[in-house]
Amino acid sequence: MSDVVVRAEGLTRVYGRGDGATHALRDVSLEVGAGELVVLRGPSGSGKTTLLNLLGGLDVPTSGRVHLDGTDVTHASPSQWVALRRDTVGYVFQAFALIPHLSAAENIELPLRIHGDAVIGRDARVAELLALVGLGAHANQRPAELSGGQQQRVGIARALANRPRLLIADEPTGQLDSATAASMMGLLSQLVHREGVAAIVSTHDPKITAGADRVINILDGSLE
Incomplete structure (x- = not known):
């Protein structure tokens, strides 16, 4: 893929230790390029938010790497992530x-x-x-x-x-009715292609894929 904006390599996130450990994400790798809208689809608890948090620097992987515009940002400092979220990464929230x-x-x-x-x-x-x-x-x-x-x-x-170079939207249509949600996804698609931003949008709704360039399914922390 040309002009890769974000690349994940073998991302794994484990919460807790020993018998109480929870594998929220298991060896996930993906790339998203400029002007590409990727829908990350899966049920609640499948690992969608964990993956988005790792890509946006809101969490740190147990193992694996995250690259933004070719730079390894896996262990960027809090101040570096503040700058990245100001200049490079945009967020759309479910609760507006x-x-x-x-x-x-x-x-x-x-x-x-x-x-x-x-x-x-x-x-x-x-x-x-x-x-x-x-x-x-x-x-x-x-x-x-x-x-x-x-x-x-x-x-x-x-x-x-x-x-921003990367747009992250975690369940952005979760509080909207189905017709409004479909309209919102169409708008996102238009804006992503117009602005040339790499976008990852998560949803649990299998119908909300309009305008996506790719749909990636996630279940139990693994891409399908």
Whole structure:
């Protein structure tokens, strides 16, 4: 695969020791390239979140390696991961995780503020993303004034604000009805291909695969 953004090599994660040890992930290897949307599909407890946490630096593997843009980040320091999550890795959360007192535009702008972008550049990027997710008319509304689907669109726009190389979405449609979830996956597919980002989206719903370039099944911590 050309332009591989993230590569996992033999990732294993064991929690606990001895007879009480739980193998949450077993020798998982995969690659995701720029502009590719991969759906990671499996039931609750299959290892989806564990794998995403390892790829995004929220956990450390018991064994195996993680590479981002060709750099081994398996044992990157906390400060290095802070920088990576600011500049290289974007997250979309199941529970939306929007800041309630900020408007849709301000939520999207927040990563750009943290990054230190100039005001003109921030405003232009926020306007672009609001248009891309179909919320241009809702820029000044706060999360409580938006539907669940609209809130998740804001979450997706915020995750893409700094043009990350890798987008991680853990059950992003988990709180949405089936029609809204399908629409959300279609939107994600369009944005991933447009922005050229490598994306891994987890789901337990076998129907939510629209727009995926690849579907990977996981069960009991192993890829099928």
